[in-house]
Structure formats: structure tokens, C-alpha cells
Amino acid sequence: MLESTVAAIRPLDEAAMAAARELQGRLTKPAGSLGALEPLSVRLAGLADACPPPLPEPAAVAIFAGDHGVHAQGVTPWPQEVTAQMIANFLAGGAVVNAFARQAGASVTVVDVGLATPIPGAESADPAGPRLVSANVRAGTRDMTVTAALTRDEARTAVETGIRVAGELIDAGAGILLTGDMGIGNTTPSATLIAAFSGVDAEAATGRGTGVDDETYARKVAVVRAALARHEPDPADPLGVLAAVGGLEHAALTGLILGAAARRVPVLLDGVIAVSAAVAAAAFAPDAVGAMVAGHRSAEPGATAALRHLGLEPLIDLGLRLGEGTGALLALPVVTGAVRVLHEVATFDSAGVAEK
Numbered sequence: 053m054l055e056s057t058v059a060a061i062r063p064l065d066e067a068a069m070a071a072a073r074e075l076q077g078r079l080t081k082p083a084g085s086l087g088a089l090e091p092l093s094v095r096l097a098g099l100a101d102a103c104p105p106p107l108p109e110p111a112a113v114a115i116f117a118g119d120h121g122v123h124a125q126g127v128t129p130w131p132q133e134v135t136a137q138m139i140a141n142f143l144a145g146g147a148v149v150n151a152f153a154r155q156a157g158a159s160v161t162v163v164d165v166g167l168a169t170p171i172p173g174a175e176s177a178d179p180a181g182p183r184l185v186s187a188n189v190r191a192g193t194r195d196m197t198v199t200a201a202l203t204r205d206e207a208r209t210a211v212e213t214g215i216r217v218a219g220e221l222i223d224a225g226a227g228i229l230l231t232g233d234m235g236i237g238n239t240t241p242s243a244t245l246i247a248a249f250s251g252v253d254a255e256a257a258t259g260r261g262t263g264v265d266d267e268t269y270a271r272k273v274a275v276v277r278a279a280l281a282r283h284e285p286d287p288a289d290p291l292g293v294l295a296a297v298g299g300l301e302h303a304a305l306t307g308l309i310l311g312a313a314a315r316r317v318p319v320l321l322d323g324v325i326a327v328s329a330a331v332a333a334a335a336f337a338p339d340a341v342g343a344m345v346a347g348h349r350s351a352e353p354g355a356t357a358a359l360r361h362l363g364l365e366p367l368i369d370l371g372l373r374l375g376e377g378t379g380a381l382l383a384l385p386v387v388t389g390a391v392r393v394l395h396e397v398a399t400f401d402s403a404g405v406a407e408k
Contacts, residue, residue: 060314064098072097078399089390104394108228111158115232118166118300119192123237149376166300168192207295214307231326232377242328244297248285249331250361259352290335305329313343322380323350327358348379
């Protein structure tokens with residue numbers, strides 16, 4: 053499945069992009085006056101092979117959840133059980149991602165790809181609420197400072213889980229996929245992945261996550277540096293990198309991005325966990341970047357390094373660092389607006405407006 057998905061990813065359609073640029077030039081507005089929305093609409097036309105591209109709706113958020121063996125190294129003060137507890141909160145509709153999804157009219161799918169503890173109250177979750185997909189590969193990763201976090205087979209299974217979820221959501225009618233994540237300690241493997249794929253230093257890739265103190269931050273940087281030294285991950289072998297230092301949710305998000313790109317559907321990236329998966333997806337298939345839209349600039353420094361590596365500019369910058377898919381959901385109306393302009397704004401000729 054992984055190989056056939058990667059093989060299906062192809063470049064953006066140049067003819068559709070040329071048509072979108074030409075149309076932007078005839079709309080009743082000064083050229084370039086919509087700033088970043090104009091090149092975004094052009095890129096989405098190239099992804100869809102059509103001008104105008106379809107409106108990116110309905111939206112579907114996929115939240116992948118996993119736990120991390122590196123938690124044992126003291127990289128976060130939060131107990132590991134919080135991952136499963138937050139999944140219960142997602143399923144009950146009580147998290148920030150749920151509030152923002154309701155505002156945006158987006159569906160929420162939660163995927164257990166690697167929880168280490170049971171989800172409290174999962175059996176009594178509201179069947180009308182967010183959907184839970186049970187696809188647990190293993191009960192959390194191994195400690196990447198001691199051994200590889202995953203075997204190659206485990207990493208592949210997680211990637212292919214993400215590909216499968218992307219296909220299911222698109223087959224159900226989704227016009228855009230949004231990345232979500234949950235995993236206590238997951239900013240540490242995110243930083244390690246970003247450093248491995250982009251070549252930035254461990255400290256430049258590592259942030260404070262949930263707001264750790266100076267001592268914990270220093271420990272976190274040392275852990276990232278130690279994992280890189282132990283495994284010497286090769287960015288030319290993205291599956292090997294994910295296996296050595298990634299998380300199950302990172303691998304599954306990589307698959308979601310690849311699956312969306314193969315189906316020519318945009319994927320709206322959230323924060324540092326999402327963009328660390330995005331650099332892995334780009335290593336599998338460079339043309340997958342054409343399907344990626346950077347929703348926001350996470351406060352985590354590694355996110356900026358990853359976006360720079362991908363050549364993507366975020367749509368909004370609000371200092372967010374929550375994850376869950378929250379930043380992507382806030383950026384969703386911007387993406388929709390960029391496409392709606394091509395559908396609904398009159399041209400100078402049709403409106404009878406004089407050009408300069």
C-alpha cells in the first residue's frame with residue numbers, strides 16, 4: 053500500500069495553475085491585493101487539475117493518538133495516562149478541537165494508533181459524537197534513547213493506517229483533511245524527526261512543549277541529541293527514520309498526508325507534530341508538498357524549521373502550541389475563502405467595471 057500510494061503522487065498541474073493565475077488577474081480587485089490567498093488558490097487549482105478547484109469542504113479532522121517510551125526520560129511533567137484521558141475528552145466533545153470543529157462544521161475522527169493505557173469510558177462514548185477508530189499497532193513506542201522506537205514493520209503499519217484513514221475520509225466525501233494529534237511527550241520525537249530530516253541542530257528543533265521549565269527543557273534537548281547520535285537516522289530512508297525516532301502518531305500522520313496527496317485532496321497541517329510528519333512525507337514523495345497547506349505557525353521552534361525545509365508559509369500566526377488540530381481548524385476559513393474567490397468573484401468584463 054505504501055509503495056503504490058507514493059507512486060500515485062504527481063506534480064501539480066501546470067495548465068490548471070496557469071488558468072487560475074489568469075483568472076485571478078481578471079477578477080474585480082487590484083492584482084495581488086489578496087496577498088497569500090492568490091498563490092494558495094493557484095496551488096489548489098494545480099492539485100485539483102481544475103480551475104477553479106472544488107471548494108475544500110466538507111472538512112474532516114483526523115486525530116492520531118499514541119504514547120512514547122521516551123516519556124521515561126523525564127521530557128514532560130505530564131503523566132502518560134493523560135493521553136488516553138484526553139482521547140476520552142475528545143470522544144465526549146469537551147476539548148478545544150471539538151469546539152473549533154463544531155464552529156467550522158468539520159467532522160472529527162480519533163484513531164488509537166498507539167495508546168499505552170485504556171481509554172476511560174470509551175464503551176459509553178456518544179455514538180453521535182466523534183468516531184473512534186481502533187488501530188493500535190503497539191502500546192506506545194520504545195524509548196528511542198535506548199533502542200529504535202519502532203520496528204520497520206511497525207512503522208510501516210502505522211503509515212499505512214494513516215493512508216487507509218485518508219482514503220476512508222475522502223471516500224466518505226471529505227474535500228479537505230486536517231491533521232490532529234494527541235500523545236504526551238510527542239514533541240520530543242517531533243523535534244528529533246525535524247532535526248533528522250532538515251539538518252537543524254537539536255536545540256533549534258526543540259521547544260518547551262506543554263511549557264516545561266529550564267531544567268526539563270535542557271533534558272529534552274539532550275534526549276533529542278542522544279537519540280540522533282545513537283541512530284544516525286538517514287533522511288534518504290524515511291521509513292527507517294520514523295522507526296528509529298518517530299512516534300506511532302507521527303507515522304500515521306505521514307500516511308494521512310501521503311494518502312491525501314495521492315488522491316489530489318488538500319491536507320491542512322496543524323502544529324509541530326503535523327509538520328514533523330510532513331517532512332517525513334516529503335522525504336517519501338517530494339511532490340506531496342503540493343497537497344500541504346500550513347495552517348499556522350506553532351510556537352514550537354521546530355515547526356518553523358520544518359516549514360522552512362518544506363518551503364511553506366503558514367496562513368496564521370497566533371502563538372498557538374496546543375495541537376489536537378486546533379490551529380488547522382482556525383485556518384480552515386482562510387483556505388475556503390481563497391477558493392471561493394475563484395468561484396464567486398466577478399471579472400471586470402462580467403461586472404462592467406473598468407480596468408486601470
